[in-house]
Amino acid sequence: MRLIIADPDCQHVRMRDTEEQAAITLGARVLTTVRYLERFRACEGIELRTQTAALYNSIFRFDDEMLVTPHLYGILGHSAPLLHLRRRMPDGLFDRFAEHLDAIAATTTPVFTDQGATPHVEG
Numbered sequence: 666m667r668l669i670i671a672d673p674d675c676q677h678v679r680m681r682d683t684e685e686q687a688a689i690t691l692g693a694r695v696l697t698t699v700r701y702l703e704r705f706r707a708c709e710g711i712e713l714r715t716q717t718a719a720l721y722n723s724i725f726r727f728d729d730e731m732l733v734t735p736h737l738y739g740i741l742g743h744s745a746p747l748l749h750l751r752r753r754m755p756d757g758l759f760d761r762f763a764e765h766l767d768a769i770a771a772t773t774t775p776v777f778t779d780q781g782a783t784p785h786v787e788g
Contacts, residue, residue: 668702669766669773670695672715681720684739699776706777714773724766733762 671678673695682690705711723734723742729752734745752759 666711667770668711668713669716669770670698670713670776671720672717672774673699675717677717677720681736685741686739687741702776706779713776714770715776716769716773718769718772722762722765724762726763726766729759731759731762 671691673692678690678692678695682692685691699713702713705713720736722736725732731750733748733750734742735748736742737745750759750762752763
């Protein structure tokens with residue numbers, strides 16, 4: 666399982682915090698997630714990585730299905746629309762989001778340094 670979250674110190678997280686004006690910042694939510702996932706640090710096959718790319722979507726991929734939440738300006742993620750995509754044909758919408766996710770995965774950094782420094786990229 667590969668988990669990729671935003672780097673809480675990157676400029677895109679700071680920009681999102683300015684846009685959302687939420688009581689609890691995105692940076693704080695990311696750090697809370699990291700603390701929660703710390704318990705899985707030693708579990709084989711689970712990687713937690715950060716990325717610094719622009720925050721366009723939240724993507725949750727499960728084989729040939731995925732959930733995508735497009736980020737809308739000034740809207741918290743839980744209030745944004747949720748798209749349920751299924752891979753039905755090559756080069757469709759599902760594959761475009763999958764390629765986007767793989768491109769970001771290639772630039773990630775491990776959260777826990779004992780998990781290694783080589784990004785896990787399928788394909």
